[in-house]
Amino acid sequence: DQQVKQNSPSLSVQEGRISILNCDYTNSMFDYFLWYKKYPAEGPTFLISISSIKDKNEDGRFTVFLNKSAKHLSLHIVPSQPGDSAVYFCAASVQGAQKLVFGQGTRLTINP
Amino acid sequence: DAGITQSPRHKVTETGTPVTLRCHQTENHRYMYWYRQDPGHGLRLIHYSYGVKDTDKGEVSDGYSVSRSKTEDFLLTLESATSSQTSVYFCAISAVGDQPQHFGDGTRLSIL
Numbered sequence: 636d637q638q639v640k641q642n643s644p645s646l647s648v649q650e651g652r653i654s655i656l657n658c659d660y661t662n663s664m665f666d667y668f669l670w671y672k673k674y675p676a677e678g679p680t681f682l683i684s685i686s687s688i689k690d691k692n693e694d695g696r697f698t699v700f701l702n703k704s705a706k707h708l709s710l711h712i713v714p715s716q717p718g719d720s721a722v723y724f725c726a727a728s729v730q731g732a733q734k735l736v737f738g739q740g741t742r743l744t745i746n747p
Numbered sequence: 748d749a750g751i752t753q754s755p756r757h758k759v760t761e762t763g764t765p766v767t768l769r770c771h772q773t774e775n776h777r778y779m780y781w782y783r784q785d786p787g788h789g790l791r792l793i794h795y796s797y798g799v800k801d802t803d804k805g806e807v808s809d810g811y812s813v814s815r816s817k818t819e820d821f822l823l824t825l826e827s828a829t830s831s832q833t834s835v836y837f838c839a840i841s842a843v844g845d846q847p848q849h850f851g852d853g854t855r856l857s858i859l
Contacts, residue, residue: 639789669847678751678837678850679790724789733778733797733841734805735848737789 638662641738654712656741658725665727670710673722715745751851759857766825770838779821780839828858
């Protein structure tokens with residue numbers, strides 16, 4: 636029973652264009668969402684988070700959008716750069732709790 | 748980068764042997780976590796600790812035990828390793844329970 640799903644295993648985007656990564660969740664109790672980026676042979680690195688009281692959060696080239704009614708969040712990267720090529724994981728939790736639930740990950744490839 | 752060291756980084760062992768993985772942090776964070784990463788599953792929480800000698804189970808705790816005798820060290824033990832426990836194991840830390848977790852670089856464990 637996958638509570639957090641990333642339905643696209645991979646995504647290929649041209650350098651300079653927008654990358655959009657998607658994530659769906661089923662547990663309506665989730666109220667805190669995060670995106671992590673992972674390079675091979677390294678641990679995941681925190682990118683950006685959003686609380687359910689917001690519908691958008693920006694940090695530089697990264698913006699996360701949350702649609703609570705659709706139980707959907709997305710990560711936008713603009714403009715995409717070669718160094719953005721990595722696996723991206725979304726994660727969710729009930730705020731104040733310790734248990735993060737991760738999606739399966741999406742491999743993003745930025746082509747020159 | 749968060750001061751998290753996982754040891755060993757790679758290990759190959761045989762079915763039925765005990766295995767202990769170590770996570771060491773220099774951040775004095777209260778919370779520590781163990782995850783496993785498998786293809787198609789993302790990261791799944793095994794156990795976590797919310798203080799010295801205080802631990803709780805995660806999503807996939809069967810076959811694993813943990814101990815935390817000092818703030819800086821969190822040990823994961825496979826009492827009798829099985830091939831299904833072949834995985835990449837990540838340790839994470841956070842200062843408080845609802846803050847982003849920061850990850851170590853992982854231990855690749857192969858059980859033959």
